[in-house]
Amino acid sequence: MPRELLLQVTPEIAANESLLKDYLSKQIKVSPQDIQHITILKRSIDARQKAIKINLKVIIYLKGEPFQETKIELPVYKDVSSAQEVIVVGAGPAGLFAALQLIELGLKPIVIERGKDVRGRRRDLKAINVEHIVNEDSNYCFGEGGAGTYSDGKLYTRSKKRGDVTRILELLVAFGASEDILVEAHPHIGTNKLPKIIEDIRNKIIEFGGQVLFDTRVTDILVKNNEVEGIVTQNGDKILANKLILATGHSARDIFELLDKKKILIEAKPFALGVRAEHSQELIDSIQYSCDYRGEHLPPAPYSIVKQVNGRGMYSFCMCPGGVIAPCATSPGEVVTNGWSPSKRDQATANSGIVIELKLEDFKPFAKFGALAGVEFQKSIEQKAWHLAGRTQKVPAQRMIDFTQNKVSADIPKTSYVPGTTSVEMGQVFPGFLSQILREGFKEFGKLMRGYLTNEAILHAPESRTSSPVRIPRDAYTLEHLQIKGLYPCGEGAGYAGGIISAAIDGEKCALMIAESLK
Numbered sequence: 001m002p003r004e005l006l007l008q009v010t011p012e013i014a015a016n017e018s019l020l021k022d023y024l025s026k027q028i029k030v031s032p033q034d035i036q037h038i039t040i041l042k043r044s045i046d047a048r049q050k051a052i053k054i055n056l057k058v059i060i061y062l063k064g065e066p067f068q069e070t071k072i073e074l075p076v077y078k079d080v081s082s083a084q085e086v087i088v089v090g091a092g093p094a095g096l097f098a099a100l101q102l103i104e105l106g107l108k109p110i111v112i113e114r115g116k117d118v119r120g121r122r123r124d125l126k127a128i129n130v131e132h133i134v135n136e137d138s139n140y141c142f143g144e145g146g147a148g149t150y151s152d153g154k155l156y157t158r159s160k161k162r163g164d165v166t167r168i169l170e171l172l173v174a175f176g177a178s179e180d181i182l183v184e185a186h187p188h189i190g191t192n193k194l195p196k197i198i199e200d201i202r203n204k205i206i207e208f209g210g211q212v213l214f215d216t217r218v219t220d221i222l223v224k225n226n227e228v229e230g231i232v233t234q235n236g237d238k239i240l241a242n243k244l245i246l247a248t249g250h251s252a253r254d255i256f257e258l259l260d261k262k263k264i265l266i267e268a269k270p271f272a273l274g275v276r277a278e279h280s281q282e283l284i285d286s287i288q289y290s291c292d293y294r295g296e297h298l299p300p301a302p303y304s305i306v307k308q309v310n311g312r313g314m315y316s317f318c319m320c321p322g323g324v325i326a327p328c329a330t331s332p333g334e335v336v337t338n339g340w341s342p343s344k345r346d347q348a349t350a351n352s353g354i355v356i357e358l359k360l361e362d363f364k365p366f367a368k369f370g371a372l373a374g375v376e377f378q379k380s381i382e383q384k385a386w387h388l389a390g391r392t393q394k395v396p397a398q399r400m401i402d403f404t405q406n407k408v409s410a411d412i413p414k415t416s417y418v419p420g421t422t423s424v425e426m427g428q429v430f431p432g433f434l435s436q437i438l439r440e441g442f443k444e445f446g447k448l449m450r451g452y453l454t455n456e457a458i459l460h461a462p463e464s465r466t467s468s469p470v471r472i473p474r475d476a477y478t479l480e481h482l483q484i485k486g487l488y489p490c491g492e493g494a495g496y497a498g499g500i501i502s503a504a505i506d507g508e509k510c511a512l513m514i515a516e517s518l519k
Contacts, residue, residue: 002067003028003060008046011297014054024060037061044185045298050290052298074174074204080108081209086243086514087112087231089218089255092146093500094247094491096198097168098507099205099212105515109210110239112231114217115143117202118195125150128327129418132393137217140328140338141251141465144214145198148500150326150340154318155187155501163505171504175200186302190343218248221258221487228486243518245510247490247503250468251330253375255493259472260372265483268363268374269471269495272317273381274355274438275426275459276337277400278415279452281322284350287451300345303352305452307444310433314441317353317466321345324416325460327393334382335395337417337460349416353463354445356437374469381462385429389422396429397421400457404439415458429461471495479513488514 005027013019017038025032042057061067080103088095088102091113099109114137115121121143127133128140141147148154155169169181172189175197181187189197202212220232221244230240248255259266281301285294288301300321307314318338322345328338339351363373366380388396395417399409403426412421427435446453472489473482474496481487488510490496497503 002062002065004041005058005060007056007058008053009056011052011054011295014043014056015297024058028060030062034062035060036063036065037067040183042185043183047289047301052289052291072170072173072179074171075104077103077204077208078106079209080106083108083209084518085110085241086245086511087239087241088245088247089231090146090247090249090252090491090493091115091144091202091212092247092249092491092503093148094146094493094497094503094507094510095245096145096201096205096507097171097504098245098247098490098511099210100171100201101508101511102514103205103208103210105511107511107515107518109205110241111205111210111212112216112218112233112239113144113212113214115139115214117214118144118149118198120214121150128329128393132419134329134332134334134393136331137215139330140326141249141330144202145195146249146503147251147328147338147465149194149198150191154499155181155189163509165501165505168501168504168508172197175204188341188343188345190345191340192342218255219258221262221264223262223264223484226484228484242486243488243514244486245488245490245507245514246472246494247507247510248493250492251465252493253330253379256372256375256470260370264487265481266371266470266472268360268371269467269469270358270360270362271374271378271469272315272355272357272466273378273430273434273462273464274314274317274353275461276325276339276351276463277354277457277459278325278349278351278417279454279457281348281350283451283454283456284321287449300350302350303449305445305448307441307448309356309437309441309444312437313357314437314444315355317355317463319350319352321350322347323351324349324418325351325395327395327417327419328465329382329386329393333386333391334379335385335389335393335462336382336465337395337463338465347416351416353466354438354441354459355463355466356434356441362431362433371470378464378469381429382464385462388424388428393419394422395419395460396424396426397461398424398426398459399455400442400453400459401455403459404442404453406439409455412458415460417460421458421460424461426459426461467498468493468495478517479510480517
């Protein structure tokens with residue numbers, strides 16, 4: 001009978017199938033030749049001691065025991081070209097996985113995406129990086145695949161209770177992702193590989209009768225007697241359907257403003273805001289692995305750090321080992337940062353958002369904007385950063401120790417942020433209470449990770465799009481909007497997800513609830 005084992009091995013053994021087989025043969029007291037196959041179920045790194053170990057969960061099949069390679073395949077989809085239509089606004093993970101689920105359930109999705117297809121987006125990303133030109137419909141946040149496509153493709157989620165994480169990972173594998181994402185404790189696809197997967201998902205939606213409309217921005221939601229009738233696009237075209245999944249992402253401010261104007265219930269939601277810190281990857285490796293040289297069998301080290309500072313949570317967010325910092329503004333006149341890594345995570349720098357949890361009371365200076373108070377708070381910081389950095393996509397920057405000492409940095413070395421940096425005292429970017437918490441917090445981080453607090457680390461501001469500043473309230477069971485029948489607020493933009501996996505799960509759940517309501 002196949003044996004399941006939990007074990008700790010050296011990185012060298014974990015990386016070499018032959019060495020692993022030899023090690024396991026001694027553990028179960030059989031000849032290596034008697035081991036037919038080893039399936040790795042889970043893999044994680046234990047770097048708590050100087051001698052780093054790899055945790056493995058494996059199944060061992062001996063010769064004569066039944067074993068068959070399992071090939072992960074897509075569900076059986078049927079043609080839905082003549083089926084009942086459901087509008088899906090947004091082609092991020094929530095929208096795309098909602099569309100796939102709708103097809104599986106026999107419904108026709110019409111996916112409306114304001115931005116370009118995944119390949120067309122690249123020209124606009126180059127424009128913001130090189131020419132400092134922001135396309136309001138096609139950028140790092142908007143376009144096919146959503147924000148995650150060109151900002152790393154990290155798949156780690158703590159949202160295990162929200163739904164079937166394994167199903168989403170297996171669907172990604174079936175669309176071309178490496179099977180490693182089923183095994184790794186912190187799975188990651190990489191910005192260089194995710195676009196092809198997104199493109200294949202879109203082609204599958206179209207193949208089975210769904211529609212995907214690019215360069216199509218929603219300018220109105222048609223509602224009659226508190227029930228959805230359809231949407232209007234920027235060209236004045238109407239698309240009619242009485243079921244609408246609203247999966248626009250956390251930066252679709254025009255949609256939030258539209259809902260507020262139409263008196264469709266939304267509410268302000270706390271989010272987190274701060275800076276993006278960049279260190280050399282070599283330094284992070286030396287801190288995390290307690291070594292001078294990482295070696296070929298260990299991946300570039302990530303870090304995760306949380307601290308309570310002055311009654312607020314301050315923590316690392318969207319940490320990118322071997323990655324770069326990107327400009328993620330969605331409108332002219334603002335500066336926004338984010339980070340991403342290629343699949344190999346082989347860049348010389350590591351970056352992470354370092355953010356502070358906000359409270360609704362922080363938005364009081366913008367109380368006149370009602371449910372949009374958090375949006376306006378967010379805007380005010382992004383616009384201030386733009387002005388301080390010379391009214392370009394250059395980013396306000398400061399050396400870390402200089403920031404803790406309220407000292408403008410005499411110089412800023414070249415960082416991975418392509419548009420460039422401007423030396424600024426960060427206290428000018430943020431409200432006083434946030435600057436103080438960040439200063440104290442970095443000192444505390446330096447105590448938790450020896451070597452982290454260094455003037456070789458460069459802070460870029462702001463990291464402001466951590467999650468939606470608005471929640472679109474919905475019924476906890478039916479997932480319909482509390483006020484508008486047929487409207488299904490979905491994913492990060494509605495305040496119900498935080499990342500690729502949880503957004504995809506929420507998209508599937510909304511599709512399932514629509515199918516249930518139509519029975």
